[in-house]
Amino acid sequence: MRILIIHGPNLNLLGRREPGVYGVQTLPQIDAQLQELAEKMNVELKIAQFNSEGEIISFIGDNADWADGIVINPAAYTHTSVAIRDAIAAVELPTVEVHLSNVFGREEFRHFSYISPVATGVICGFGAGSYVLALEAIVRTINMSDRN
Amino acid sequence: MRILIIHGPNLNLLGRREPGVYGVQTLPQIDAQLQELAEKMNVELKIAQFNSEGEIISFIGDNADWADGIVINPAAYTHTSVAIRDAIAAVELPTVEVHLSNVFGREEFRHFSYISPVATGVICGFGAGSYVLALEAIVRTINMSDRN
Amino acid sequence: MRILIIHGPNLNLLGRREPGVYGVQTLPQIDAQLQELAEKMNVELKIAQFNSEGEIISFIGDNADWADGIVINPAAYTHTSVAIRDAIAAVELPTVEVHLSNVFGREEFRHFSYISPVATGVICGFGAGSYVLALEAIVRTINMSDRN
Amino acid sequence: MRILIIHGPNLNLLGRREPGVYGVQTLPQIDAQLQELAEKMNVELKIAQFNSEGEIISFIGDNADWADGIVINPAAYTHTSVAIRDAIAAVELPTVEVHLSNVFGREEFRHFSYISPVATGVICGFGAGSYVLALEAIVRTINMSDRN
Amino acid sequence: MRILIIHGPNLNLLGRREPGVYGVQTLPQIDAQLQELAEKMNVELKIAQFNSEGEIISFIGDNADWADGIVINPAAYTHTSVAIRDAIAAVELPTVEVHLSNVFGREEFRHFSYISPVATGVICGFGAGSYVLALEAIVRTINMSDRN
Amino acid sequence: MRILIIHGPNLNLLGRREPGVYGVQTLPQIDAQLQELAEKMNVELKIAQFNSEGEIISFIGDNADWADGIVINPAAYTHTSVAIRDAIAAVELPTVEVHLSNVFGREEFRHFSYISPVATGVICGFGAGSYVLALEAIVRTINMSDRN
Amino acid sequence: MRILIIHGPNLNLLGRREPGVYGVQTLPQIDAQLQELAEKMNVELKIAQFNSEGEIISFIGDNADWADGIVINPAAYTHTSVAIRDAIAAVELPTVEVHLSNVFGREEFRHFSYISPVATGVICGFGAGSYVLALEAIVRTINMSDRN
Amino acid sequence: MRILIIHGPNLNLLGRREPGVYGVQTLPQIDAQLQELAEKMNVELKIAQFNSEGEIISFIGDNADWADGIVINPAAYTHTSVAIRDAIAAVELPTVEVHLSNVFGREEFRHFSYISPVATGVICGFGAGSYVLALEAIVRTINMSDRN
Amino acid sequence: MRILIIHGPNLNLLGRREPGVYGVQTLPQIDAQLQELAEKMNVELKIAQFNSEGEIISFIGDNADWADGIVINPAAYTHTSVAIRDAIAAVELPTVEVHLSNVFGREEFRHFSYISPVATGVICGFGAGSYVLALEAIVRTINMSDRN
Amino acid sequence: MRILIIHGPNLNLLGRREPGVYGVQTLPQIDAQLQELAEKMNVELKIAQFNSEGEIISFIGDNADWADGIVINPAAYTHTSVAIRDAIAAVELPTVEVHLSNVFGREEFRHFSYISPVATGVICGFGAGSYVLALEAIVRTINMSDRN
């Protein structure tokens, strides 16, 4: 089983950026944690962080045949990117949308997501734990649809 | 560790009710699955299903001292109940909001939740799996805050 | 043929409550009129009035196997209850939504109904006559779908 | 007792037009059914179908003295015609608004009616049966107000 | 003179629940204070707290003949309950709407009240003092209308 | 100087139609009054009433070369007709919009006019007097632009 | 017959201020024209211009007993002053709202008037001529109501 | 204890102005009633009525050091004045907002208050009694905060 | 292949009407150009211009069996006519919506089209060229669906 | 004559991506078809596809002097990119906006285009044929403006 893990804009600043909101862990620390879990579950990960909307789109399109599922934290692009939504809809892969913070407890404009309607499901509010839960969720989802 | 699992209105009809949207598992089957997982994690559960908004409120208030955390699927009350929101805010316990379906892919009025802003986090779209992930998430959340 | 007749909140006050808006007939008088008509049409009725949203939901769910159709006047819950909507959608029975007054000639917030989109049809504005027409309508609807 | 039956725009295409939405009966078939029922109830009907908003207005104004009540399916003009609303308000006759389909289960713009607030009542969702119920409703309404 | 005092959902948690917002007094303490004042004013009180919307409706309807006026803190139902509004309008008794906190200084959705338009007046923002002022206000209102 | 006087839908019912709102004068009485005034001012009138939007449009287009100005009471079409607006804009004649009633004191939807932005000016609320003032206004407007 | 003529804020700048929008006549020239017309109609005028909302309110209240009617150009306060609206409603005098320009052809926020719903009628778009027509209109309105 | 009592625009017309809405008492009568009550409570009042928004602002700013609290009926300025809101916020005194009528039962635009979010509390709907209750409320509020 | 070409209201004024917006060509000139092109493509045209919404509806319904496709410039009715939309949906023919001007660069209300969602496609902004492109487009569309 | 053909984000996936919506042709196939047509019309094309908003902006700016016109399918950026709109406005070249699908028959958010108001015209709904028509349209537009 092969999963894309996509981190959106500004997530390279994790740990430095408003730790009260996003936690103190850095992105490499989170990635290591995910790799470890993936190995336990016998899953192969391809992990990338992008600040550019266009690069996220290309990454999704280019890996459409490689991947069995996507875990994506679209960060700020969650609320503004029709193009990433279209990319996810185009490749027709199970997709879990992830957020570190509980976006529904923040500014009004963060309550809306272009991505959610084309995702399989959404997990938010558990800090780095959101990614861990999402990895379990995507594996569970792919296994489920394999069974059918 | 003691957790409330609260199922909202109409969830007693699970399995019968629009299986294309909500899956074929019945509520007792989901509850059994959660009990099994809880035992593995050494967690005590108190599970209940209510069709009445007022009973959910009373259940939360009455168990405020017993519980360490709440997993709640407010179902239809998600979108209309300020009173359940106030109950959750009042007891100040870590709370995970859960939905079987991906509410963001359904009718517009299901995109809004009165509960989310006072919850710790939200998990939706993974069928019965949403509950399993939520139980892991609440345990993880309580452990985390215990450490601090 | 077996039909549920459900009267929503405050309808127990009929006759007393704003007679200029709702008419002078009491609920027992309306129920008697419906029973008489039902006998003529060889239809069995189960009639109930509830002030609680949760009790309406339970009543619908509990009678899902008994009933062939529903006539419901959701009264104030028309405009606020996603949960009753979900109950009706869940049991997948022909349903007629009824109002004594012409809700479209009253306050703006009474123009919107959560129930209408999941009902077979809507009848409003004819006082107690709305119920009589609704009983004919539900029988006609069930007969029609039986023929197909 | 004399009743106007007014069919709005495109209803001449009934049977041909989207039968999944509007049913397979043609307008002449519906009219024949109404005439038969009217004779049983000793009611005289004047039936007409118009594609033009102006012709509907003139028909209402010209028959204001002849008629005791109006049954109108304003079709598409339901949602856009202040002028037909004004015509109905001007002649001050009991009026039943009728729709073949359940307009509340269709596009958002079909949920609003300029006609409803000046009508006595509304019946929708029962196909050709909506007209039959409406004829009964208008007769019942006129009889009621005659008694007072 | 006989007055209903109705406390809405979650008010049983007073003192425990967000004391920064709602104050440190418990509900029994407030009730005792009101009873004392009522005795001084020679007024009989019937006091109740309900978490269920339906029970509030029934309580109002059942006491319609007993009571001369109503003091109600609808709490969260203020913003969502058409049914309680209809109950108050139905019994046609002078009614004072009360809130402990200044709802206009809180979340946007708390600025709207379904109850206010059918109440005689509104008092909010004075903690437990809101109830005291409301009791004086309802007595004053009943005395006034008695004089006319 | 030659002026079109255009009466919109339902104005043929004047005197009969809601006299509390529109006054007791009939349309022929108003027209006679205008003709008399026009003769005094040495102005030629062409007066017509139409229930059909299309006929109003054709009347404006067909008389574009004959007329020096337009006085129009678009009645219900005020609020819904882009087509009449376009006709007035197309012929580029001074135009006075007239209403018998004060539309701003009536239903919300009557506060908006598609016609006003392409008219020279608006006069409303003076019953039949609105037409008299409008005739003076259009003559004054044409004289003014002739002088420049 | 005694009429108040009230000019709102910035109208003292007439002639200087955006002549393309408001014309080249100064306020004293318009006032002279109105005085001349008033004498012909045997009407007494009290004319004043105010930049302050409060002074307009006081002027209306102080002259409530003196005046038989009001002609007011509220200028910018048209769109923002509930207080002037209340003053006009309080004195219960026939009132004509006047604008030099056609406000409906300008910025969106100028399309709304707090004053119009409490005025007898509205006249706009005829430059200084708007005042002349308004004076005729108010006299006509007062004469009419005197006759009844 | 020293309290400012501020009456907003048009309140000088009380008794004359729409008595069905505002009652028959004049402002001097209300002020006398308040003075009498103030003496009983050993409170010094400074009472003023203003039609001008600017004068209200100056009055608040100029008395910031003299006063211990404010009772203000902002009347029409309630709905339009950010400047009075800012004045109240600036002086940081306990403030009770008062209305004679129940503003929530009137026009939509009267439901919104710029003042309420910066006030301690709101009292409306009890006619002149609103002021009496407000005086008690402000004294109670000041005493309370003195105790802390 | 047989195509309906339908010109909406006011298009008879082309060349005269605001040439800066709509161009200098008259409607007969455009029609001649289309006829010439149609002959080259071996297509039969039926061309008509209507000012009346009802006539457009009838024309579509009456030619439903004759035509293989529709090119329609609904002009002002684009933004207001549900009835023309319903006519097009009813006859289930490929339909191209055409506009001379770029409607998206004009007034806000011209950005919305009731017709577009039931059309095959939309072409606007190329003056008379829009019709030429639309004729090519409809032929291409019909050929395409014939092939399938 | 030299034309830019710009394909927006995800169009590289054509053929693969939701063929029910976008058709089965690949982008190279469409480009070949356009090149062939361009040669017939003696037009030089520069064709490019970009997933990045910034690259589209740079491509437009960099080719501003080379190109005589632009054909652009902004895809998802249609609905979100002010920056591409500004680029098109800046270079002041005739521009045709193209869409494969009829965007007006899809999700609400696809009905709005930032690009349309600054384009010469819009063509949508004809699959690959939209591009062919657009190429004809841009050539026609440039020829037209050359003649003036």
Add this chain to the structure above:
Amino acid sequence: MRILIIHGPNLNLLGRREPGVYGVQTLPQIDAQLQELAEKMNVELKIAQFNSEGEIISFIGDNADWADGIVINPAAYTHTSVAIRDAIAAVELPTVEVHLSNVFGREEFRHFSYISPVATGVICGFGAGSYVLALEAIVRTINMSDRN
């Protein structure tokens, strides 16, 4: 060069009023700083603070011939005063709008300004420094337009 410096309502309270938002400097201190800078730049200032909207309007109109430019902090009137906007537009002088605080980081209603669209430019968020920058900006703007 002669510049008006206008301080809006409540700015007389500077230093006292919410220093966390508006800073600790008093208005006389700011004025002194501006006078000093003005002398350096050889500019004459006329400085005034007003709590009354009407006085600001009169001040602008009365100094229209004296001044070469305006620096105005409209404070609360920014968001509510069409009349000050009209005054600024009327005198046609270069105008800089100034705010001490960053209004866009405060309440929603402070994000809208009636003044900005008629101003030359806007400067906000730099405390007293906003005025200093504004004085430089207005001088720079006047010099620029003098050169043309």
Add this chain to the structure above:
Amino acid sequence: MRILIIHGPNLNLLGRREPGVYGVQTLPQIDAQLQELAEKMNVELKIAQFNSEGEIISFIGDNADWADGIVINPAAYTHTSVAIRDAIAAVELPTVEVHLSNVFGREEFRHFSYISPVATGVICGFGAGSYVLALEAIVRTINMSDRN
């Protein structure tokens, strides 16, 4: 002191692009002017122009430790980029938002800025002068916070 100067999309076209709106100066000319001023103020600048949102984000993040403050003209991204907002909030540096034109006098969608709430202040409307004022403002801001 070290300052980032960031120019957003399309600003490379300055001088060429709509000079009526943006002025005739090119970007290199503005940059030279800023360098000259910076040297006078003993400030080091790092200046860059980007068409890509992602590159702006990376530039901010990469220079977070180098810079003491940011002057940014986000151009079109002002109105659409949550991601740039998040980058600015993340690095927690004083930031001045700059616009050449007065955005509040242009299209509605340019009145909203995602950036302003996280900026220290905003300066717009002074052409290239906006940058000069912004450089002064950022230096003043940094000096101020250094002093505290």
